[in-house]
Amino acid sequence: xxxxxxxxxxxxxxxxxxxxxxxxxxxxxxxxxxxxxxxxxxxxxxxxxxxxxxxxxxxxxxxxxxxxxxxxxxxxxxxxxxxxxxxxxxxxxxxxxxxxxxxxxxxxxxxxxxxxxxxxxxxxxxxxxxxxxxxxxxxxxxxxxxxxxxxxxxxxxxxxx
Amino acid sequence: xxxxxxxxxxxxxxxxxxxxxxxxxxxxxxxxxxxxxxxxxxxxxxxxxxxxxxxxxxxxxxxxxxxxxxxxxxxxxxxxxxxxxxxxxxxxxxxxxxxxxxxxxxxxxxxxxxxxxxxxxxxxxxxxxxxxxxxxxxxxxxxxxxxxxxxxxxxxxxxxxxxxxxxxxxxxxxxxxxxxxxxxxxxxxxxxxxxxxxxxxxxxxxxxxxxxxxxxxxxxxxxxxxxxxxxxxxxxxxxxxxxxxxxxxxxxxxxxxxxxxxxxxxxxxxxxxxxxxxxxxxxxxxxxxxxxxxxxxxxxxxxxxxxxxxxxxxxxxxxxxxxxxxxxxxxxxxxxxxxxxxxxxxxxxxxxxxxxxxxxxxxxxxxxxxxxxx
Numbered sequence: 001x002x003x004x005x006x007x008x009x010x011x012x013x014x015x016x017x018x019x020x021x022x023x024x025x026x027x028x029x030x031x032x033x034x035x036x037x038x039x040x041x042x043x044x045x046x047x048x049x050x051x052x053x054x055x056x057x058x059x060x061x062x063x064x065x066x067x068x069x070x071x072x073x074x075x076x077x078x079x080x081x082x083x084x085x086x087x088x089x090x091x092x093x094x095x096x097x098x099x100x101x102x103x104x105x106x107x108x109x110x111x112x113x114x115x116x117x118x119x120x121x122x123x124x125x126x127x128x129x130x131x132x133x134x135x136x137x138x139x140x141x142x143x144x145x146x147x148x149x150x151x152x153x154x155x156x157x158x159x160x161x
Numbered sequence: 162x163x164x165x166x167x168x169x170x171x172x173x174x175x176x177x178x179x180x181x182x183x184x185x186x187x188x189x190x191x192x193x194x195x196x197x198x199x200x201x202x203x204x205x206x207x208x209x210x211x212x213x214x215x216x217x218x219x220x221x222x223x224x225x226x227x228x229x230x231x232x233x234x235x236x237x238x239x240x241x242x243x244x245x246x247x248x249x250x251x252x253x254x255x256x257x258x259x260x261x262x263x264x265x266x267x268x269x270x271x272x273x274x275x276x277x278x279x280x281x282x283x284x285x286x287x288x289x290x291x292x293x294x295x296x297x298x299x300x301x302x303x304x305x306x307x308x309x310x311x312x313x314x315x316x317x318x319x320x321x322x323x324x325x326x327x328x329x330x331x332x333x334x335x336x337x338x339x340x341x342x343x344x345x346x347x348x349x350x351x352x353x354x355x356x357x358x359x360x361x362x363x364x365x366x367x368x369x370x371x372x373x374x375x376x377x378x379x380x381x382x383x384x385x386x387x388x389x390x391x392x393x394x395x396x397x398x399x400x401x402x403x404x405x406x407x408x409x410x411x412x413x414x415x416x417x418x419x420x421x422x423x424x425x426x427x428x429x430x431x432x433x434x435x436x437x438x439x440x441x442x443x444x445x446x447x448x449x450x451x452x453x454x455x456x457x458x459x460x461x462x463x464x465x466x467x468x469x470x471x472x473x474x475x476x477x478x479x480x481x482x483x484x485x486x487x488x489x490x491x492x493x494x495x496x497x498x499x500x501x502x503x504x505x506x507x508x509x510x511x512x513x514x515x516x517x518x519x520x521x522x523x524x525x526x527x528x529x530x531x532x533x534x535x
Contacts, residue, residue, distance in 0.1 A: 011411070013416065015416065048251040049369050051351070053253060055257070056446040056448070057326055057424070058426050059444060061343045061347075061361050062256050062345070063269025064349060064369075065366070066369060067245055069217070069219050069220045091417050093228070093418075130275065135312075137401075138311055138320045141266075144281035144282050145279070146280065147279075
């Protein structure tokens, strides 16, 4: 993944970056915004399942591979001047509370509300975690890169000796 | 088949639960309970089996299911299925694109040089099947050092995040049939019963959550001669697929999480059908949640066999959709086998009555014959 956090795409990367961090920390930070904003649910946070569709790469048929945990939330933050900002999240998780916390931060980041620096710091830390994770996966690939070559008949004779 | 309700046994059933728990803690005072993280990581291939056979990608719950079922894969998958049946369905995702997988393994047995290269990743393929006795008394310090040491010793790599699919290269060379976007709504096996004939999407979904051993057994029958797929693995890949969902407000695709999965395409015998134009190789496809290569390969072989069976009629059991798809589900089949342990006292009493009556008739008949002979 990209080594830097593209501000333009911050919102699309936000759930993944925040889910890379300890859940308690994300929940605590989100809860701290209740000091500055009235937080209301536009839709009740919900935890359930999503049916995951894939396209088979052989014949391009769509099919369902199975289900994934899914939590959703949609909130609105209202400040003292009655300015309203919406935030939402759909995450692969079984805790609706975490989806709500991420939805709150989605609102904060999207409108650069007071305290958005706190969220930006979390996102940067999430990016560090994910970069390390991706680096370790690439190391698994790099360490096991294989270049099979066909054994020539001359080599085969040598090996037999 | 008729059944009757029974009563009684409550105390014994509760006792049986206690005995199970007692055996789980059989190490006694020196024992420590398995942590969910330990199961998820140290028994990761077992966890993989359960997420795919349970039909739900939830490694933590799969690890818990393994713990509570004391390692019984069928019971663990059953527990995960039971859990999923209690949860509301919030959405169906758009079709996810597996070319976006963040790979940890990628091989081809068709070509030694594939675009992007082959990477063995974590595999036992080339390992000696000798007992590693050093693991019997593994020190925690040494254990904790393994991953750190690997990361320190391996230099950073500038490999790309994703790799092209081998089948696309074959398609570009005209060796495979051209890709045709399907507009059919996929079959949902969790909501609709399999009434044959079923579309291919039902077959793929059924096999994706099938029991690994069952799928392998049927695919093996094809490999050994009860079929003629003769597969070559175009590509087998293992990695993490980002799950992209639309942002609820902006609609922009947002990564909701990632799923470890295994995917396999096999190239099978070519079809020379003059009505269809240029002869091309045929393909089989397999995929499942988690890291389970045997399952993905077996599924790909059966997919190809079933395509043939659906088109030309089944010549072998592995080409018969009804035979394959109704016998590969672990929860279904273990449920049927296990139900024979439940009390069948009345039905068996009836069987005994019928046998005794028949025996009596047989005896009477013999007596009559002997009487006639005298």
